[in-house]
Amino acid sequence: MSQHTLLDGYQMPAVGFGTAGLRGIEDMRRIEQALSNGYRLLDTAYAYENEGTVGQAIRNSSVARDQVTIQSKLPGRDHSYGKALRTIEESIMRLGVDYIDVYLIHWPNPKENRYIDAWKALITARQTGLVRSIGVCNFLPKHIERLEAETGVLPVVNQIEMHPYFHQPVTRQFHKEKGIITQAWSPLGAGEGVLEEAVIAALASKYAKSSGQIVLRWLFQLGALPLPKSRHSVRQQDNLNIFDFTLSRDDMDSMSVLSRKDGRLFDQHPETFSDI
Numbered sequence: 001m002s003q004h005t006l007l008d009g010y011q012m013p014a015v016g017f018g019t020a021g022l023r024g025i026e027d028m029r030r031i032e033q034a035l036s037n038g039y040r041l042l043d044t045a046y047a048y049e050n051e052g053t054v055g056q057a058i059r060n061s062s063v064a065r066d067q068v069t070i071q072s073k074l075p076g077r078d079h080s081y082g083k084a085l086r087t088i089e090e091s092i093m094r095l096g097v098d099y100i101d102v103y104l105i106h107w108p109n110p111k112e113n114r115y116i117d118a119w120k121a122l123i124t125a126r127q128t129g130l131v132r133s134i135g136v137c138n139f140l141p142k143h144i145e146r147l148e149a150e151t152g153v154l155p156v157v158n159q160i161e162m163h164p165y166f167h168q169p170v171t172r173q174f175h176k177e178k179g180i181i182t183q184a185w186s187p188l189g190a191g192e193g194v195l196e197e198a199v200i201a202a203l204a205s206k207y208a209k210s211s212g213q214i215v216l217r218w219l220f221q222l223g224a225l226p227l228p229k230s231r232h233s234v235r236q237q238d239n240l241n242i243f244d245f246t247l248s249r250d251d252m253d254s255m256s257v258l259s260r261k262d263g264r265l266f267d268q269h270p271e272t273f274s275d276i
Contacts (some may be wrong), residue, residue, distance in 0.1 A: 001040065002243055004225055006156040007179050010133050012102070014220060016041030018185065018229035023050045030231045031057035035068070037236045043159075043183075043227050045073035046091055047107055047275065048207055055095035070095060072199060073106040073137060074122070076275040079114035084121030088130050103131040104159060107275040109144045115139075119147050121272050135159070137185075138270045141174040159183035162224055164194050164240075166263030168219055175221065184219050187226035188212050199254050207245050210238050216243040220256050224268055 002014035011141050017039040022030060031042065031054060034132060040063070044054045051072060058068055065159035072095070078087040093101060103122055122134040135157035136144065158175060162168055169240045175182045195211040204211045212228070216239055219226045228239040247255075267273075 001038070001240070002113065002220075004181050006133055006181060008156055010101075010156075011180065012225065013039075013041040015039070015216065015227055015242065016069075016071070016183070016225060017042050017043045017193050017234045017236070017247055018227040019054055020048050020229065021051055021123075021147045022229070022231070023048075028053045028060070029232070031052070032061050032259055033233055034236050035061040037233060038240050039236070040067060041069040041071065041227075044095075045075070045104060046078075046087060047073065047075045050093055050097075051094035055097060059096065060126045062108065067098065069101045069155055070097065071102040071104065072100055076107050076109045076112065076223060078120040079105075079109060079112060079123075080179055081117045081121045085130075088125045089241075092130060094204050094230075099129060100131045100276050102119075102135060102157065104134045104135045104137050104155075104157070106271060108136070108140070108270055109274045110143065110271065111274060112276065115143065116146065119151055119153070123151060133157075133178075135174060137183075137262060138268070138273075140270050141171060144174070144178070144180070145269070147163045148207045152179055155180060157181040157183050157211040157225075159185055159227070161186055161264060161266070161268075162219065162226075163187055163189045163265075164200070164218070164258040165189060165195065165260050165265065167222065167256065167259055182224045182225045184226045185267060187219055187224075189229055194258075199258065203247070203251055205253070206251075207247070209245065213238055213242050214247070214255075217247055218252060221247055221252060257260065
């Protein structure tokens with residue numbers, strides 16, 4: 001699989017597996033199945049309440065721990081320095097691992113204005129070996145600029161909502177200039193009609209691919225790292241099988257026009273949303 005090289009020199013698979021909402025024994029088997037199907041980046045979060053499920057799936061699989069990139073996230077209620085470090089330790093224990101590959105701040109929660117303290121805790125966690133790489137989710141460029149100004153440390157990734165209705169060109173350009181990898185959550189539009197768009201269906205026919213593969217390839221060619229989720233083995237495989245074709249420039253542009261002024265599918269603007 002293609003890889004992205006992070007600012008800190010580590011590499012990350014170009015497609016990851018989202019695990020939000022996957023909990024319990026049956027879903028543990030679905031995650032184990034995803035590993036068997038070739039996924040090597042698993043995205044979880046403290047708030048998903050499934051770090052134990054993810055960790056058990058890895059242990060049950062035939063894939064060695066050091067071949068899997070585990071990514072988790074800090075919840076907003078734990079943005080103070082001390083709480084953040086304890087939460088990272090708790091995540092490690094829930095996952096049943098010695099360290100976490102990538103740890104992110106889940107939301108900036110600017111009204112609480114504690115994300116700098118949280119970021120300093122992540123820096124400490126990296127220095128002490130609790131985590132390998134550190135990043136953020138749902139941060140606006142101005143939030144990242146403040147992280148850099150006050151700590152001198154940039155996140156290696158920023159995971160943002162990104163799909164054909166909302167592909168965030170300004171934020172992506174900022175990431176490109178800073179060397180930050182853009183990760184895309186809800187890359188397939190969370191069942192809100194993206195895959196039924198006529199232009200996407202036409203491209204699926206043209207390239208003999210599924211609509212989901214067209215969207216994920218489009219995201220990949222935009223430089224983003226998509227994190228699709230599926231409980232179904234065939235779809236898991238399809239979502240990973242996007243590296244044997246290339247969308248033309250015109251076809252890329254035809255999808256980009258689907259963008260809406262505010263195409264967010266959820267009422268979660270980083271300027272005002274709080275996950276506390």
